[in-house]
Amino acid sequence: xxxxxxxxxxxxxxxxxxxxxxxxxxxxxxxxxxxxxxxxxxxxxxxxxxxxxxxxxxxxxxxxxxxxxxxxxxxxxxxxxxxxxxxxxxxxxxxxxxxxxxxxxxxxxxxxxxxxxxxxxxxxxxxxxxxxxxxxxxxxxxxxxxxxxxxxxxxxxxxxxxxxxxxxxxxxxxxxxxxxxxxxxxxxxxxxxxxxxxxxxxxxxxxxxxxxxxxxxxxxxxxxxxxxxxxxxxxxxxxxxxxxxxxxxxxxxxxxxxxxxxxxxxxxxxxxxxxxxxxxxxxxxxxxxxxxxxxxxxxxxxxxxxxxxxxxxxxxxxxxxxxxxxxxxxxxxxxxxxxxxxxxxxxxxxxxxxxxxxxxxxxxxxxxxxxxxxxxxxxxxxxxxxxxxxxxxxxxxxxxxxxxxxxxxxxxxxxxxxxxxxxxxxxxxxxxxxxxxxxxxxxxxxxxxxxxxxxxxxxxxxxxxxxxxxxxxx
Amino acid sequence: xxxxxxxxxxxxxxxxxxxxxxxxxxxxxxxxxxxxxxxxxxxxxxxxxxxxxxxxxxxxxxxxxxxxxxxxxxxxxxxxxxxxxxxxxxxxxxxxxxxxxxxxxxxxxxxxxxxxxxxxxxxxxxxxxxxxxxxxxxxxxxxxxxxxxxxxxxxxxxxxxxxxxxxxxxxxxxxxxxxxxxxxxxxxxxxxxxxxxxxxxxxxxxxxxxxxxxxxxxxxxxxxxxxxxxxxxxxxxxxxxxxxxxxxxxxxxxxxxxxxxxxxxxxxxxxxxxxxxxxxxxxxxxxxxxxxxxxxxxxxxxxxxxxxxxxxxxxxxxxxxxxxxxxxxxxxxxxxxxxxxxxxxxxxxxxxxxxxxxxxxxxxxxxxxxxxxxxxxxxxxxxxxxxxxxxxxxxxxxxxxxxxxxxxxxxxxxxxxxxxxxxxxxxxxxxxxxxxxxxxxxxxxxxxxxxxxxxxxxxxxxxxxxxxxxxxxxxxxxxxxxxxxxxxxxxxxxxxxxxxxxxxxxx
Numbered sequence: 001x002x003x004x005x006x007x008x009x010x011x012x013x014x015x016x017x018x019x020x021x022x023x024x025x026x027x028x029x030x031x032x033x034x035x036x037x038x039x040x041x042x043x044x045x046x047x048x049x050x051x052x053x054x055x056x057x058x059x060x061x062x063x064x065x066x067x068x069x070x071x072x073x074x075x076x077x078x079x080x081x082x083x084x085x086x087x088x089x090x091x092x093x094x095x096x097x098x099x100x101x102x103x104x105x106x107x108x109x110x111x112x113x114x115x116x117x118x119x120x121x122x123x124x125x126x127x128x129x130x131x132x133x134x135x136x137x138x139x140x141x142x143x144x145x146x147x148x149x150x151x152x153x154x155x156x157x158x159x160x161x162x163x164x165x166x167x168x169x170x171x172x173x174x175x176x177x178x179x180x181x182x183x184x185x186x187x188x189x190x191x192x193x194x195x196x197x198x199x200x201x202x203x204x205x206x207x208x209x210x211x212x213x214x215x216x217x218x219x220x221x222x223x224x225x226x227x228x229x230x231x232x233x234x235x236x237x238x239x240x241x242x243x244x245x246x247x248x249x250x251x252x253x254x255x256x257x258x259x260x261x262x263x264x265x266x267x268x269x270x271x272x273x274x275x276x277x278x279x280x281x282x283x284x285x286x287x288x289x290x291x292x293x294x295x296x297x298x299x300x301x302x303x304x305x306x307x308x309x310x311x312x313x314x315x316x317x318x319x320x321x322x323x324x325x326x327x328x329x330x331x332x333x334x335x336x337x338x339x340x341x342x343x344x345x346x347x348x349x350x351x352x353x354x355x356x357x358x359x360x361x362x363x364x365x366x367x368x369x370x371x372x373x374x375x376x377x378x379x380x381x382x383x384x385x386x387x388x389x390x391x392x393x394x395x396x397x398x399x400x401x402x403x404x405x406x407x408x409x410x411x412x413x414x415x416x417x418x419x420x421x422x423x424x425x426x427x428x429x430x431x432x433x434x435x436x437x438x439x440x441x442x443x444x445x446x447x448x449x450x451x452x453x454x455x456x457x458x459x460x461x462x463x464x465x466x467x468x469x470x471x472x473x474x
Numbered sequence: 475x476x477x478x479x480x481x482x483x484x485x486x487x488x489x490x491x492x493x494x495x496x497x498x499x500x501x502x503x504x505x506x507x508x509x510x511x512x513x514x515x516x517x518x519x520x521x522x523x524x525x526x527x528x529x530x531x532x533x534x535x536x537x538x539x540x541x542x543x544x545x546x547x548x549x550x551x552x553x554x555x556x557x558x559x560x561x562x563x564x565x566x567x568x569x570x571x572x573x574x575x576x577x578x579x580x581x582x583x584x585x586x587x588x589x590x591x592x593x594x595x596x597x598x599x600x601x602x603x604x605x606x607x608x609x610x611x612x613x614x615x616x617x618x619x620x621x622x623x624x625x626x627x628x629x630x631x632x633x634x635x636x637x638x639x640x641x642x643x644x645x646x647x648x649x650x651x652x653x654x655x656x657x658x659x660x661x662x663x664x665x666x667x668x669x670x671x672x673x674x675x676x677x678x679x680x681x682x683x684x685x686x687x688x689x690x691x692x693x694x695x696x697x698x699x700x701x702x703x704x705x706x707x708x709x710x711x712x713x714x715x716x717x718x719x720x721x722x723x724x725x726x727x728x729x730x731x732x733x734x735x736x737x738x739x740x741x742x743x744x745x746x747x748x749x750x751x752x753x754x755x756x757x758x759x760x761x762x763x764x765x766x767x768x769x770x771x772x773x774x775x776x777x778x779x780x781x782x783x784x785x786x787x788x789x790x791x792x793x794x795x796x797x798x799x800x801x802x803x804x805x806x807x808x809x810x811x812x813x814x815x816x817x818x819x820x821x822x823x824x825x826x827x828x829x830x831x832x833x834x835x836x837x838x839x840x841x842x843x844x845x846x847x848x849x850x851x852x853x854x855x856x857x858x859x860x861x862x863x864x865x866x867x868x869x870x871x872x873x874x875x876x877x878x879x880x881x882x883x884x885x886x887x888x889x890x891x892x893x894x895x896x897x898x899x900x901x902x903x904x905x906x907x908x909x910x911x912x913x914x915x916x917x918x919x920x921x922x923x924x925x926x927x928x929x930x931x932x933x934x935x936x937x938x939x940x941x942x943x944x945x946x947x948x949x950x951x952x953x954x955x956x957x958x959x960x961x962x963x964x965x966x967x968x969x970x971x972x973x974x975x976x977x978x979x980x981x
Contacts, residue, residue, distance in 0.1 A: 001824075005655055012827070015830075052603025052606075054604060070573045070577055096558055097560070099558035102805055148513060149507060150511075150513065153686060291610075298608060298610040298833070299602070299836070299838070300837065301837070311507065313508075317512055323523075324521040324524075330808070331806070331836065
């Protein structure tokens with residue numbers, strides 16, 4: 001430990017952190033039989049994994065497509081849908097030796113990038129060039145690559161990146177790993193987790209002594225916070241970033257997870273372009289993923305980023321950098337290819353796809369609505385609306401005694417709370433401290449992914465636990 | 475089209491947008507990421523295997539599709555160790571059936587689906603979240619796969635292997651970068667130093683550049699089948715001590731680009747050297763199943779370490795394997811793993827924490843690795859076909875390894891060490907002085923100049939030796955042995971003609 005990379009020691013990632021490790025231990029003990037827990041199963045509501053949580057099974061056409069790409073003799077069967085067969089043939093035709101087992105171009109298979117560019121163009125109404133698209137091993141991999149570009153390797157005044165609080169802890173983990181300065185800007189809990197420009201200015205100004213500010217991360221829809229930013233909010237952020245010459249990292253992996261009427265997703269790129277000069281020349285990156293949306297293919301590690309308005313010499317450097325790891329997972333690329341170009345009306349696979357997709361989306365909508373309602377019905381708990389993404393982030397009032405006790409154990413108060421919650425009910429959620437939060441506030445993040453019944457049970461268990469906790473630590 | 479880019483004379487470039495005309499100068503005013511502000515370490519990174527010559531090959535391929543003036547009608551890509559793309563082989567049947575079954579379990583209802591593959595699929599899916607490969611896996615990778623890998627390693631070496639020490643990663647490249655990262659000290663004045671072979675697979679130099687680490691280069695002995703000489707290791711290490719804190723040592727065995735398979739003795743000496751200097755051993759063993767010549771046998775670093783007994787059997791090391799090479803050649807899957815051996819338990823907790831932030835490696839890559847590491851056994855329904863497919867691939871590689879080394883040696887002014895293992899030949903070429911001067915005048919490495927000429931005149935794309943580093947004053951290039959036998963023979967003949975004509979031209 002004395003000579004391990006010191007930055008590695010600083011890295012934390014709560015979504016798979018200590019509480020999740022403990023949940024795993026408990027699961028083992030329950031499996032092995034003899035145990036004293038007052039519950040017989042762990043409810044894992046810690047990670048945005050749709051298949052694992054029981055939100056859904058894989059979407060049929062996606063898996064048929066992937067299976068066909070994997071083992072082409074399958075597509076000759078009369079059972080195999082002809083529209084998917086064509087898609088498979090198109091993909092394999094641009095693979096080395098017509099096999100998904102070949103390295104692909106470092107940016108990713110050209111047909112997939114063409115389809116992504118088309119998707120973006122259709123979404124925004126502005127052209128998108130396949131040469132600006134980069135397939136990566138999940139958005140996480142792409143995010144790390146882009147942040148790396150902004151690092152200056154100056155330990156005295158390192159690059160600074162603005163990150164929201166609360167945030168998805170990949171960002172704090174990556175910035176710790178890179179030795180960069182984390183410029184934390186607080187989201188406004190009382191205003192549906194909006195980004196206030198005054199707050200952005202404050203955060204930036206206070207950071208200027210310690211770092212060279214280079215970029216700003218915006219997660220929209222938000223994780224863990226679930227807000228979907230208004231058009232106006234996005235415009236103001238763009239103006240702010242332009243004023244301070246910040247590179248925008250738009251984490252838009254939940255762009256297909258919006259639930260509430262009145263929550264509409266506006267892409268940063270579209271807003272940038274609509275604003276016209278000088279904003280439409282700003283450099284930015286937008287990230288999307290195969291792990292979320294209605295498809296939820298987390299294990300595939302499919303993802304991509306679009307580099308917008310990037311200097312051409314810089315782009316060559318990016319291409320050179322990514323070439324050293326050759327390419328991202330071809331199966332993940334194929335997955336992204338399937339997702340971004342679903343069956344169209346009139347095609348054979350369309351009806352089934354449409355049904356499967358709407359079922360998933362309506363389930364998510366239903367749970368988004370239900371969960372925040374239920375949390376808000378518990379005394380001492382307040383939960384902002386789940387406008388998008390896959391999580392609820394209720395705020396809990398923790399009694400002073402419990403806070404002191406937690407501190408005596410060197411634990412964040414909500415971590416202590418969540419560990420108790422786990423030990424007493426088997427429900428595994430992630431403490432708000434894992435995402436950072438306004439000092440003095442406490443939260444927890446739960447997913448909205450378990451089936452409706454399980455979610456109801458979960459919130460009832462929570463209600464009961466919370467009441468007891470308040471009594472115990474009064 | 476909303477934005478039109480048009481070329482105007484020399485220094486100006488204009489972009490017309492819906493909002494009006496903006497000159498390049500004004501555009502720069504808003505730039506947040508330029509060459510001046512780009513991470514300086516990123517600028518240092520080079521990776522020749524997909525570098526300038528390969529980019530040029532791609533351009534030529536495009537032109538060949540239409541009307542062109544090239545004296546050839548196709549590009550022969552012998553730059554990258556990609557078996558499927560090069561035409562060395564088609565995918566192995568049981569592997570693809572397995573992955574297809576994991577992808578779309580419905581398929582397994584068919585009576586055609588082999589029962590032995592079906593039970594393997596069911597075993598894997600049973601430990602996946604929601605029984606789907608679409609769930610995130612444990613950060614180290616799916617437990618049944620790690621168990622199978624541990625069993626493979628145990629069978630190979632005769633020493634126990636623990637699934638908890640196995641880490642599935644997005645290709646060995648990803649794992650290698652993670653391990654090297656652990657050894658970094660983030661001290662700009664005296665950075666961590668890692669010993670790397672010369673010639674080396676340029677992922678290492680690229681990674682060390684990216685991390686700002688010091689590259690302690692040790693020369694392999696070309697006159698002795700690219701062996702590692704301990705004197706040379708000592709020299710390299712001593713000379714580096716002022717400038718860095720030596721932390722680790724990379725050995726690529728079988729070698730890339732050099733193709734040697736190290737003798738048992740050589741490995742033992744390297745281990746003793748690493749122990750003496752307290753270096754972490756990074757054993758890149760991705761070609762462990764590519765051993766071609768009789769008399770060449772693969773000895774794993776771990777087995778050798780363990781056989782040597784104390785104190786060597788307590789040394790910390792990492793060994794890497796990949797789905798991309800071997801007889802399976804599934805490069806696109808980005809399957810791979812590393813085994814951490816004798817790692818401090820607190821350090822291991824840190825590793826687990828570090829990798830958890832990217833959640834897990836690709837589940838499909840893990841599934842490919844699972845298939846590869848646990849092939850059909852004798853008596854199982856898929857065994858005969860697998861055995862046949864595997865031997866065909868292995869025999870082809872053997873044949874080409876032997877042939878290619880021989881053919882290159884038959885060309886005047888070319889000397890090629892035997893291709894004992896891996897997938898490449900790395901012939902040494904004598905370049906006329908005039909050509910060397912000319913290359914230097916164009917700011918090119920002489921063998922890069924040579925290889926570009928070879929490409930433009932014959933369509934053959936190989937990677938210049940300078941891309942792998944080499945003993946100063948020597949020149950090489952790396953070709954794969956993957957294209958089909960006929961193409962390889964053709965390639966070497968074209969090369970022969972080109973080489974003789976090059977010698978004449980630059981005499």
